[in-house]
Amino acid sequence: MYTRERKNERSMINLFLVDDRLRKQVMDTRVFRGADLGTDHYLVITRFRGLFAGWRYRTAVTEPQSVCRIRSWKLQEADTRDKYHARVAEKLDTIDGRKECVGRTWQKLRDGMVSAAEEVCGTIKRGS
Incomplete structure (x- = not known):
């Protein structure tokens, strides 16, 4: 991208090779x-005709599942x-974090907080 700036004017040349x-x-x-x-550049997108046409496919339609949500309010x-x-x-x-790896300690910490929230706040089913 080439940018040229003059007084109150800004020109930009965007290239896609x-x-x-x-x-x-x-x-x-x-x-x-x-x-x-996160930069001073802009996103440049080019559409091609039929380049990835063989890659498109549809997934099988499944029935929506119900989701249990914690009543955090x-x-x-x-x-x-x-x-x-x-x-x-x-x-x-x-939990004793000194005897186990960080991943296992984090999993126990997360599970403990979630189960405590489920016990105290309760859950609600969303979806069908």
Whole structure:
């Protein structure tokens, strides 16, 4: 990308290099200014005609599954929050991080916090 700036004017040349064999397959090239890439460059996307046509496939349609969600909004109440803190403290007392690897310790920590939240706050089923 080449940028030329004058007083209140800014010009930009965006390039997308394409092999001669694919040049006729180029359908469109666009610049997306809103893409947050963390740089001063912009996202340039080029569409090709039929290049990946053989890769498209549809997955089998499955029935939606119900999801259990924790009623975390109940933690705004002081008594529920205190019960949750007590349960988490009980669950964390059983974890000894010095004898196990970091991954296993993290899994026990996560499972303890989730199970304490399920016990104290309860769950709700979402979906069908």
